[in-house]
Amino acid sequence: MITIGKIREKSGLLVGVIGGALLLFILGEVIRNMGTTIEANPRGEIYGESIDELRLTELIELFTNNERQMAAQQGREFTESDAKNAEDKAWNEYVRQTLLDKEFEALGITVSEDEIDALIFGYDGMPQNQMIAQYFPDSLGQGGVDMNALNDFVAKAEANETAQNGVDQNGQPTYFSYAEIYANIREEVASQRKAMKYVTLIEKGNYVTSLEAKDDYFAKNEVKNISYIFRPYFSQETSEMTLSEEQFNTYYEAHKDDKKYEQRASRVLQYISLDIKPSDEDKERGVSKLENLKDAFIQSQQDSLFVMLNSQNKQFNRNQVYRSAMMEGAPNSYPSSMDEQFQKAEVGTVVGPYVNGDRVEMAKVLGFETEKQAWVRHILIKAGGPEISFDAAQQKADSLIEVIKANDNFAELVKEVSEDPGSIENNGEYKWFQEGQMVTEFNDFSFNQPIGTLGTVKTTYGIHIVEVLGQREAKLPRLAVVTTNVDASEGTILTVEQEAKDIWSLMDEAPEKFETIAEEQNMFVRPVTVFLENPQLNGFSASAQSQVLRFGFGKGTQAMDVSEPIKDGSRYVIVQLKKIKEEGAPDKEDARQLMETDAKNEIIAEKYINEMSSQSDITKLGQQLDLPVQNAEVKFSTGNIGNNGNEPKVAGVLFSGLKDGQTTKPIAGRQGVYVVKLVKTVEPMATTDYSASKNEITARLVSGTSRNALQSLMKYADVKDYRMQVRIGAR
Structure with a gap:
């Protein structure tokens, strides 16, 4: 028997089904990808008329409730993304209803009550609507319909029965009407039937002439x-x-x-961000927390259980090896500053606690494996492109080697000359990398040349000046790792906020120096262009995006204005409106x-x-x-x-x-x-039979009927989506 919960669960889906899933999917894609032209009025226009705000709001509430229930059923939090998804579905459904209802009326497409009955109950040669099997599934679970459950439900609807479906905020019982739900089902079955008739009508209207087929034949074969x-x-x-x-x-x-x-009308923005990172004091609290567990970890005989009970990262793999890494926080690694301790450690030793990126760890050594490793530093001179040949790069490298031998200034030249951004901050060093990790020529020099060798290596990247600093048979520990994540404290957050305000104050006083001030603060300026027709920013939370866009498109914001710091998750951003671009011919x-x-x-x-x-x-x-x-x-x-x-x-x-x-x-x-x-x-093979070309073109037209028809409707209706513009105050 169908449950009331099943009906309630599915009832929200009654809005949004049209002519099968394919048609709705296609319409959704058309809507998502369409361009808009900006005119006036509320959250949108169709056929030059403002949308029905009340109807759109009702649909948004319906789809939002559906998404909220789905999140609850899946045991997860209802997010900003879920709310945005629900609103988009509601908008798509509103547009769908408006466009197709107008077409149905103009073409006189109707569905009789007898047709609806036949589609619900599957008689008079009509296939039973697939939606009925979703609401009234048979006990076999093979896609059939439980007719007893269906008939029982219809009988209650015709008798105007109601049933309790929960309680309100005051604890009072709430009820639903079988008749209302059945009316919704009938309405949706009718909507699907109309859509099928509409698509079929258009498909049957596709016709390819013999002349078109002949032209196609010659175009492909002459x-x-x-x-x-x-x-x-x-x-x-x-x-x-x-x-x-x-x-x-x-x-x-x-x-x-x-x-x-x-x-297109747009705003050119640029922004800097100040990350909210845990301070040394925050990390020290994490270290102290694990220090209190260290003795117990040393004594523990069940390392996997200890990790599961005490680590925030509950992963344990007895066979996983760990390597030293120059960059903190890399997977399956420990900081290079801890390498000496791990190389000297014995099985059973607990190393740490130590900071590893945004977490504090301590690790018990479970065993070791070994591998060959090398430690080098290098300077890369890119070659092979239009700017410099390999021969010219080799000559430059040879000259630099003579300078290095004379002045012992390898590290200084790295910052001045090297074109490998991945190693410049480490003075050109790649410390203790495994054999086979680098390209063959670089690898062979690093592992086969004696320590202290200074020379050049040619790879596809260019010419490398390489100095071998070390080679070893390294111990790779297998570890049980206890981790505690380090979050920025309230005090740290306030410190970063104040720093952001101080920088903003400088920029607000001299907006023309936005880039200069950012450079002085060692901050990277990120440019972004946002178009008025579809204003959105990638990489921002929904709330921060709205604030940035309200600033950028606000009627009181002028070019070169700088926003106050905006909180965006674990960072603050400061935004400048660099330029306002109006629709039409571009300026010079x-x-x-x-x-x-x-x-x-x-x-x-x-x-x-x-x-x-x-x-x-x-x-x-x-x-x-x-x-x-x-x-x-x-x-x-x-x-x-x-x-x-x-x-x-x-x-x-x-x-x-x-x-x-x-x-x-x-x-x-x-x-x-x-x-x-x-x-x-x-000339192509002579023929008077172009039926193959005709059939091919016809099949192509028919396969794209739904998409082409809906794209044409969208264009003809001149659908305009102003939702985001209204939200950010750009209209």
């Missing part, structure tokens, strides 16, 4: 054999080219209103990055076209320009020219009446300028 000369825009010849201000201004004025350069500063390459290519194309127009014989032109004559086969369906990818302009000329043996004038394509000779046209 081949143009060509010879061509290609002169790329980017080459050694043009790599040093720079635009004059006059040239850029000319291009900007001519193209600033082009659709491809249209600027913003346009430079967008247009510079295109502007260069236009000038290069004009120059190349003039030079390549001097000779109509493609072989002689290639000799004249020292360019190879290449061959390719081209189909209209792809438009690919050799290895240069799709070149629509070139393909367009080839398939627009060019005769075999004819040579084109120079064509400015996407990648460069082409001169093409049509050597031969290979």
